[in-house]
Amino acid sequence: MKIKLHQIPVKDIFKGYKDRGDDRGVVGYDNKLDIRPPYQRNYVYDLDQARSVINTILNNYPLNIMYWVINGNDSYEVLDGQQRTLSVMQFLDHKFSIEWDGQNMYVDSLPDDLYNVLINYKFMIYWCEGSDSEKLSWFKTVNIAGEELTNQELRNITYVGPWLSDAKRHFSKRSCVAKKLSDKYITGDPNRQELLEKALKWISDKQGISINEYMAINCSKNDANELWQYWQDVINWVKKIFPNYHKQMKGLHWGDLYNKYNKNKYNSSEINNDIDKLIQDDEIKSIKGIWQYELAKSYEPNAKKFLNLRTFSIAAKNKKYKEQNGICPICKSEGLNKKWNLSEMEGDHIIPWSKGGKTEYSNLEMLCKKHNESKGNM
Template sequence: MNTKRMTITPKLVKIKDVFEGYVDKGDDGVFAYGGKLAIRPPYQREFVYNDEQSAAVIHTVLRGFPLNVMYWVKVGEDQYEVLDGQQRTLSVMKFLDHKFEVKIDGRSCYWDSLPDDKYEDLMNYEFMVYICEGSESEKLEWFRVVNIAGEKLTEQELRNSVYTGEWLSDAKRHFSKRNCAAKGLSDRYIKGDPNRQELLEKALKGICEYQGLKDITEYMAAHKSDADADELWQYFQDVIHWVEKIFPKYYADMKGLDWCHLYNVYHTNAYNSSVMAAEVKRLHEDEDVQKYNGIYEFLLCRDKDPFAGRLLNLRAFEKRDKLAAYSKQNGICPICGQHFEYEEMEGDHIKPWSKGGHTTPDNCQMLCKDCNAKKTNKY
């Protein structure tokens, strides 16, 4: 762990020095400043300024007006990543790369049709850069503050800008590339845009819970110097393979559930997958089940959780059925034999739903709240 206090060093960097070695490798990142600066790291989402915003940056520079301060993170010996200022830097780089033109005195110009003095001014314009260095936790804390004003990074993107190294590069190869292996493996079950680091974040959240860690930064801090992210990738594959084994038939409502969490809680239990398959089908056809995506956790926990029925949002009795039962019982609770007002009673299944009873008028009785609360069969 790096225990050095955080420092923020101001530095003026000429545009011509930033443009040195500028290369856009697409998904593999955008680099400049003689290869020492990642304007956008590999497999990180691309922010996109429209032409008007990009042109505004060029006009600001050509007039010699100040741009807002930019932040670079020091990630190694003379190696940096842009934390804030990505779009402003890219606008200038793209202009110098002949990618768009700006209007000057009513005339459209690419960089090479600028008057010489303007071109010189542009190349010698200085970015005001703050270079940040320090322990990971300090940087992360501070980046959150910086991020309020700048191009918004998600929490996971912020963590990625702090816990850099071999581990992160490998993790991003698995989880953050467009069409990455994690996306292909889990797309039917887990929602998340790899490029916005959402899959990586979900896998990390899952493995932290699995290992009893308090948050993602704890895991990333412990593993940032690992040679690869095999442990995380293995865990994620285990989760998906477990889902496919326990619930062999796919239903569209499986997508978006917190499968990592379900795996963490239930994977040590034994389940019979053909029983599970039949139950999933039966519950989808049950008219009293109102929440289909609760079926899976219900089946995983029903043997041990007396309240598992809540996961299915089971249909409750209509008021008219309860009023009819109340009047038929003359307001008497069949369990304690006392008389109650209608408002003091609750509708109850005579034959419980879990024993095959349905939410139909003939299966409705009214119990006083005390007796209903004491029932051992909760649904």
């Protein structure tokens, strides 16, 4: 990782300054600097803060050091210092005025000496250059002033390029297409890169690699079409298998479920009827587990675990144990009248849940562990 301090006058950064509006970013420094890269989180513009930046400069006081990332090819991105840089650019661009000597002043009413102080003022900037993994670990170590970056925001700084711009176009805005397509099923704030992170987590899991590895492999591609198609595949699969929508479906780990079960065959109309019944079943403690149970039940012997079914209370098992005098009824039918300890027995549903049995005292029997297990596997 190479980190080098540069001093760059404000007038150089203002050269070619352009605010292209909401989505298309802000550039400066002869078009070589991304001041606010497109689709990145927009900071709330604070006029008081902006004015105090200008006053700091006109008084020739120091501003904190800023960070730029070198993206190669004489192109840079502001990592830290966006608000300060934008404040100066917007003041030079006649966007707001300041109070100076009790007067309201726009940039063109500044006296020459003050104007020269401003445009010749030097920003202190660290230029950071290195391999992707070096940048990532360095960004994690540096305490970026005032900004808590999420893991995905850190990765986005590390793996810049056309692939990332395209991925952000799909996944990183409040009104982005990924949000629109999946809002009923998947939670996450696109502005904080949570949808992008989910998409990346799921597709990289599927490929057996980490998010960083996936981004490193793909970041130089021209578009993020593979990722966007994968996301559509997940949502379309969910809609196909579970055509009836229930609000409990929002926030399930659909990508994980897709990765695990999408090769299996399902009958969606049978599944829907089942789900309508299961949602009413108060033996089920984990309603959100119903969907995975439906996907798993023909393929995994212990699929019931996803439902977190009700079990008998300790008091009920104690009482029944005494009633049975520690004898397991199946042992007894096999001619073995062994008296078990309570800890050697389990509470069993006489009529199992799958046949409509409830977790009620009248449906409880105590079995020895061996017979409880063999009954459970029937």
